[in-house]
Amino acid sequence: MEKGAFKGKHFLALEDFTPEELRYLLDLALKLKAEKKQRVDQRRNIGQNMLMLFEMESTRTRCSFETSAQDLGMGTTYLSNSHFGTKETIKDSMRVFSAMYDVIAYRGMDHAQLQEMARESTIPIINGYTMHEHPTQMLADFMTLDEVYGREGYKGKTFVYIGRGGACCAFSYAVACAMFGMNFKFITSYMTLDEAVSRLSPEEQKLFYQEVPKGTPVAGWSGAMPDDQKKFIRELYAKYNPQCTFTETEDVNEVKGADVVSTENWGFFTNKAITWLPGIVKYKKYQVNRELMAKTENPNAIFLHMLPATHNADHSAARKLVDSVDDPELKKFLEKGFEVTDEVFEDNAAYIFREAENRQHTIKAVTYAVLGDDVEG
Numbered sequence: 331m332e333k334g335a336f337k338g339k340h341f342l343a344l345e346d347f348t349p350e351e352l353r354y355l356l357d358l359a360l361k362l363k364a365e366k367k368q369r370v371d372q373r374r375n376i377g378q379n380m381l382m383l384f385e386m387e388s389t390r391t392r393c394s395f396e397t398s399a400q401d402l403g404m405g406t407t408y409l410s411n412s413h414f415g416t417k418e419t420i421k422d423s424m425r426v427f428s429a430m431y432d433v434i435a436y437r438g439m440d441h442a443q444l445q446e447m448a449r450e451s452t453i454p455i456i457n458g459y460t461m462h463e464h465p466t467q468m469l470a471d472f473m474t475l476d477e478v479y480g481r482e483g484y485k486g487k488t489f490v491y492i493g494r495g496g497a498c499c500a501f502s503y504a505v506a507c508a509m510f511g512m513n514f515k516f517i518t519s520y521m522t523l524d525e526a527v528s529r530l531s532p533e534e535q536k537l538f539y540q541e542v543p544k545g546t547p548v549a550g551w552s553g554a555m556p557d558d559q560k561k562f563i564r565e566l567y568a569k570y571n572p573q574c575t576f577t578e579t580e581d582v583n584e585v586k587g588a589d590v591v592s593t594e595n596w597g598f599f600t601n602k603a604i605t606w607l608p609g610i611v612k613y614k615k616y617q618v619n620r621e622l623m624a625k626t627e628n629p630n631a632i633f634l635h636m637l638p639a640t641h642n643a644d645h646s647a648a649r650k651l652v653d654s655v656d657d658p659e660l661k662k663f664l665e666k667g668f669e670v671t672d673e674v675f676e677d678n679a680a681y682i683f684r685e686a687e688n689r690q691h692t693i694k695a696v697t698y699a700v701l702g703d704d705v706e707g
């Protein structure tokens with residue numbers, strides 16, 4: 331690929347690009363990381379400005395955009411409570427932003443809104459997470475795998491994503507694996523809400539139904555990837571890596587053969603504690619612990635986590651939940667971690683925090699590329 335090929339383009343989803351184009355971004359990120367380690371002056375974008383428009387909370391993504399922009403010599407604005415999307419049309423806001431800035435980093439729920447923003451914007455927009463996809467996170471994960479296995483050493487290996495897939499994470503990993511050439515297994519629970527609630531004590535069931543009246547749909551309850559997403563993934567595999575496999579199952583034993591295991595925060599930290607219990611019942615057996623890692627039958631299997639993680643009860647949201655649980659066995663289980671145990675997390679901390687650091691280098695690569703990486707400073 332030629333330098334400057336990304337200039338002016340939006341970076342909204344991995345599938346908008348070819349595997350070769352994504353590979354170019356990974357190689358650029360590796361180069362920028364090496365430069366930073368050598369304290370090379372990276373201020374190639376002096377005089378340019380980045381708007382970070384964040385409608386959801388963030389630690390890594392925000393810090394990565396802000397430090398990347400500063401390393402590149404740019405100015406930044408972090409905007410989290412403006413008229414955008416409420417008292418001003420998207421079209422009008424985008425006309426303002428396009429006049430003042432050179433690039434926009436966006437985090438919000440609604441991918442259709444991001445696409446509308448992109449249509450109205452005359453400057454590139456980078457997706458910092460929507461409910462559709464988390465593409466910059468995927469670049470950081472594959473950069474990490476480049477470093478673990480050697481450049482493209484991930485090809486043909488098996489990535490297992492287990493537990494609560496959410497609307498975005500399992501799909502994002504599946505798209506990335508299809509494009510970069512890894513087998514992908516999604517292991518998740520199909521347990522219904524009624525079944526999960528039936529496993530609570532009579533008192534807990536009563537308290538749950540007081541908060542969530544019977545029949546109320548619970549957003550994000552279904553573990554399975556929607557059929558249209560699965561069809562899309564199969565088409566991507568057929569197009570780019572037909573030799574690789576893609577499966578979804580409820581069976582935790584299917585973790586056998588994994589080279590990389592990953593999961594996501596269960597995220598049951600909103601509303602009253604009682605509303606979290608059915609989700610814990612649903613995903614408990616999908617916790618990544620040493621027994622589960624042993625089931626891979628691969629002593630070299632590694633664990634990645636995009637963070638934030640709940641690998642013990644030492645943050646306030648986890649503490650609140652654990653303290654509200656009456657069942658001593660469940661309490662003991664949760665003290666050791668939610669989606670991943672402290673043991674597995676700490677065993678793999680070197681990979682996990684490398685993955686977090688690589689958010690910065692990959693986001694810098696995307697920022698530099700969409701601004702025109704033919705500019706050398």
Ligand code: CP
Pocket residue numbers: 387388389390391392459467636637638
């Ligand atoms: N992984 C990730 O996107 O982290 P933040 O939510 O902290 O940005």
